[in-house]
Amino acid sequence: MKKGELVEALAQATGESQATAARHLDAFIDVISQQLSSGDEVTITGFGSFKASKRAARTGRNPSTGESMDIPESTAVRFTPGAKLKAAVNGQ
Secondary structure (H helix, E strand, O other), X not given: OOHHHHHHHHHHHHOOOHHHHHHHHHHHHHHHHHHHHOOOOEEEOOOEEEEEEEEOXXXXXXXXXXXXXXXXXXXXXXXXXOHHHHHHHXXX
């Protein structure tokens, strides 16, 4: 499902227009992004939690040439699904 399809499904589920659903989805994404970039965790009970975690700098290898290369430190976003989401995906 792409973003446009998600907006359409949200609009149908809520009875709102697609424009309103798109604004709500964009606001949701912005709030989560802001919280993660400030170092906070976002937990939605039953759905899951989003957390930013640091990856240390390390040395890797270029797979095509075999040369060593430095990979800089970065921040990754981790998602841990909640119990209700796991149950829904597993058909329970």
